[in-house]
Amino acid sequence: xxxxxxxxxxxxxxxxxxxxxxxxxxxxxxxxxxxxxxxxxxxxxxxxxxxxxxxxxxxxxxxxxxxxxxxxxxxxxxxxxxxxxxxxxxxxxxxxxxxxxxxxxxxxxxxxxxxxxxxxxxxxxxxxxxxxxxxxxxxxxxxxxxxxxxxxxxxxxxxxxxxxxxxxxxxxxxxxxxxxxxxxxxxxxxxxxxxxxxxxxxxx
DNA sequence: CCCTGATTCGC
DNA sequence: GCGAATCAGG
Numbered sequence: 001x002x003x004x005x006x007x008x009x010x011x012x013x014x015x016x017x018x019x020x021x022x023x024x025x026x027x028x029x030x031x032x033x034x035x036x037x038x039x040x041x042x043x044x045x046x047x048x049x050x051x052x053x054x055x056x057x058x059x060x061x062x063x064x065x066x067x068x069x070x071x072x073x074x075x076x077x078x079x080x081x082x083x084x085x086x087x088x089x090x091x092x093x094x095x096x097x098x099x100x101x102x103x104x105x106x107x108x109x110x111x112x113x114x115x116x117x118x119x120x121x122x123x124x125x126x127x128x129x130x131x132x133x134x135x136x137x138x139x140x141x142x143x144x145x146x147x148x149x150x151x152x153x154x155x156x157x158x159x160x161x162x163x164x165x166x167x168x169x170x171x172x173x174x175x176x177x178x179x180x181x182x183x184x185x186x187x188x189x190x191x192x193x194x195x196x197x198x199x200x201x202x203x204x
Numbered sequence: 205c206c207c208t209g210a211t212t213c214g215c
Numbered sequence: 216g217c218g219a220a221t222c223a224g225g
Contacts, residue, residue, distance in 0.1 A: 003216085020208065035218050037209060042216065046210080157206075180207060 001030030003039060015040055135190040142187040147175030159185035161192070 001007070007028055014024045021040070022033040040046055143163050149172060154160055159174035160183045176185035184192055 022207080032218070033209090034220080038211095038216090038218050041210075178206095 001028070008039070008043070011036060011039060012043070012045065015045060131191050135187070138187040139191055142174065142176065142185065145176070146172070148172035149175035159183070159188055161185070161188040 003011075010028060011024055014027065015021075019027075020033075021036040025031050025033040025036045028036070146163065147158070148163075149158055151173065153175070154173055157178050159176045159178050161174040162171065163174060164171035174185055174188060176187075178184060179186050179189050182189045182193075
């Protein structure tokens with residue numbers, strides 16, 4: 001694929017919108033994020049700043065080291081190996097403390113009748129009708145393709161959204177790839193983290 | 205490990 | 216000009 005005007009235009013657009021290089025690459029197709037980044041630089045728009053019309057900006061970049069007289073320096077291929085010193089390197093193997101593995105918190109699902117074995121008080125949960133319809137639709141859709149993992153099968157990168165009633169047979173965890181950072185997949189992040197006041201704040 | 209952008213450099 | 220490889224964070 002080559003950088004046609006259209007593709008460059010889309011690149012510029014998406015980049016200015018703050019899309020990541022990988023997202024742009026995906027959209028364009030036929031290029032890697034590296035290609036996108038490379039192009040971005042060549043186009044000289046690597047600096048995504050200057051959004052608001054504020055005249056002053058440029059928070060002063062870091063002091064870039066000037067390049068005195070060593071444009072290209074080949075890798076230090078040759079080893080000096082001067083003295084015949086026996087390189088006895090202690091090589092201290094720092095032992096890392098084991099990180100305590102945290103248990104994954106288990107969120108409640110929408111389908112809870114009112115009975116959880118020990119009869120715990122139900123944790124407060126945003127009522128279903130306050131979640132955007134689209135988000136719910138997506139969740140319902142996703143639950144069909146969920147990987148339906150058991151508790152033991154969950155990993156750091158599997159969606160930990162529970163589906164079904166823990167007290168019944170059909171209970172599982174979504175298991176789809178999580179959204180970076182979050183404990184849930186994209187769809188479930190959508191219902192888990194609501195942009196507060198989603199409905200009331202409609203206008204603005 | 206997943207991701208990000210930045211840079212280098214052979215092509 | 217192009218972009219893989221690599222680097223440097225988060």
